[in-house]
Amino acid sequence: MIRLLFTIVTGVVLGAIVHLVSVLALPRIASQDAYSRLTPTTKLNAVTQLLPADPSYTLMPYMDPAFAVAVCRYDLSGGPLKLTVPVSQAYTSVSFYTRNEVAYYAINDRSAGKKVIELDLMTEAQHNELPEDEDVTAADRLIIDSPSTTGLIVMKALAPEPGLMVQAQATLAASSCKIPAEQLAKTTEAPPSPPPAAKR
Amino acid sequence: MRLIFITLLALLVAAVVGLGTTWMTTTRGTELGTLTIGAWTARPRTGTADVDPYSRATITRNGELPIGTGDGVAFTATTDDGRRPLDGRCDVVVSGVTPAARFWTLTLYDNKGHLVANSMQRYGFTSQEIVRGADGAFEIRIASRSRAGNWLPTGGIERYALMLRLYDTPVGVATRTQRDAPMPSIATVGCP
Numbered sequence: 001m002i003r004l005l006f007t008i009v010t011g012v013v014l015g016a017i018v019h020l021v022s023v024l025a026l027p028r029i030a031s032q033d034a035y036s037r038l039t040p041t042t043k044l045n046a047v048t049q050l051l052p053a054d055p056s057y058t059l060m061p062y063m064d065p066a067f068a069v070a071v072c073r074y075d076l077s078g079g080p081l082k083l084t085v086p087v088s089q090a091y092t093s094v095s096f097y098t099r100n101e102v103a104y105y106a107i108n109d110r111s112a113g114k115k116v117i118e119l120d121l122m123t124e125a126q127h128n129e130l131p132e133d134e135d136v137t138a139a140d141r142l143i144i145d146s147p148s149t150t151g152l153i154v155m156k157a158l159a160p161e162p163g164l165m166v167q168a169q170a171t172l173a174a175s176s177c178k179i180p181a182e183q184l185a186k187t188t189e190a191p192p193s194p195p196p197a198a199k200r
Numbered sequence: 201m202r203l204i205f206i207t208l209l210a211l212l213v214a215a216v217v218g219l220g221t222t223w224m225t226t227t228r229g230t231e232l233g234t235l236t237i238g239a240w241t242a243r244p245r246t247g248t249a250d251v252d253p254y255s256r257a258t259i260t261r262n263g264e265l266p267i268g269t270g271d272g273v274a275f276t277a278t279t280d281d282g283r284r285p286l287d288g289r290c291d292v293v294v295s296g297v298t299p300a301a302r303f304w305t306l307t308l309y310d311n312k313g314h315l316v317a318n319s320m321q322r323y324g325f326t327s328q329e330i331v332r333g334a335d336g337a338f339e340i341r342i343a344s345r346s347r348a349g350n351w352l353p354t355g356g357i358e359r360y361a362l363m364l365r366l367y368d369t370p371v372g373v374a375t376r377t378q379r380d381a382p383m384p385s386i387a388t389v390g391c392p
C-alpha cells in the first residue's frame with residue numbers, strides 16, 4: 001500500500017517536471033504557430049497583404065475584421081531591413097514579432113508623429129556595427145533591434161467603416177519592407193574576396 | 201516484475217499529470233498577469249517581451265498574433281456580468297462607456313476564434329460606426345434575429361466570445377481597476 005502511494009507521489013512529481021518542460025518547449029516545437037501558418041502565402045523581406053478577415057478566413061484566429069493587414073516576414077541575415085509604411089486617415093500601426101510570436105515592439109501613427117512611419121530593423125550585432133558618426137541618419141530614422149534574426153512585421157490600417165476598407169488596403173499597398181539594394185550588393189560581392197586570401 | 205509494474209505506473213501518472221495540466225493551461229488559460237474588469241479579461245503582458253510562459257505556449261499553439269502594447273490592448277468576455285455564458289440564441293446587451301482610446305472595435309467570435317457568418321456581413325462594430333445616445337453612451341444588442349439600433353448578429357451559435365480591442369490607449373500593464381478602465385456592462389436580457 002505504501003509502495004503504491006510512493007509510486008503515485010513519484011508520478012505526480014515527475015508529472016510536474018513534464019508539465020514545466022512541455023510548457024517551455026511548446027513555443028519551439030509548435031508547428032501551427034502564426035509564423036508557420038503565414039510562411040506558405042507570404043514573401044520573404046517583402047510586403048504581402050492578407051485577405052480581409054471574414055468567416056471563411058481561418059488562417060489565424062482572433063483577427064480584427066475592421067483592419068486591413070499586411071505582413072512582412074523578415075530574415076535579417078542579409079543585412080538591416082528598411083520599413084516604410086504610409087499613415088492612413090484613421091489609424092495605422094506596425095507590430096514586430098520574433099520567430100516565436102513574442103511581440104517585442106509596436107508603434108502607431110501618432111507615436112511615430114509623421115505622415116510616414118520609417119524604421120530600420122536590425123539585429124543587435126548589426127546595430128553595434130553601425131558607424132558612430134551616422135547620428136544624422138539616426139535622428140530621422142528610428143532603429144529597432146530585433147531579438148531574433150527572423151520574425152514577422154505586421155502592418156495594420158483601420159477602416160472605421162466597412163466602406164473605407166479599400167482605402168485602408170491602398171495605404172498598406174504603398175508600404176515597403178526591403179533590404180536596400182546596396183547592402184545586397186555588398187553581401188553578393190563579399191564571397192569573391194575570400195579566395196585570394198585563401199591562396200596566400 | 202513488480203518493479204517494472206511500479207515504474208510503468210509512475211511514468212504513466214507522470215505523463216497523464218504533466219501533459220494533462222499543460223493541455224488544460226494552454227486551452228483554458230491561466231490567471232497569470234490577467235486584468236479582470238467585470239466580465240472582461242485582458243492580458244496586457246502578452247503584448248510585451250516579458251510575456252509569461254503559459255501565454256507564450258497558448259499563443260503559439262493557437263497560431264494567433266497577440267496585439268502589441270504600443271498598438272493597444274484586447275479584452276475578452278465569454279460570460280455576462282452575472283457569470284452566465286454568452287448564448288447566441290439569447291438577447292445580450294452590451295452598454296455603457298469604454299476606457300479612453302483613440303479607437304476601439306468590438307468583435308464577435310466563435311469559440312475557435314473565427315468570425316460568425318451572417319447575411320449582413322457584420323462581425324463587429326468600430327467606435328466610429330456605433331450609434332450613441334446624447335450622453336455618449338451606447339447600447340449594442342447581440343441577438344440572432346434583427347434588432348433596432350446597434351445590432352450584432354450571432355448566427356444562432358450556442359457559445360461565443362466578445363473581444364473589445366482598444367487602440368492607442370493608456371490602458372495596459374499598469375491598469376488595475378474599473379476606475380482606470382470603465383468597461384461596458386454585459387447583460388443577458390432575454391432567452392427564447
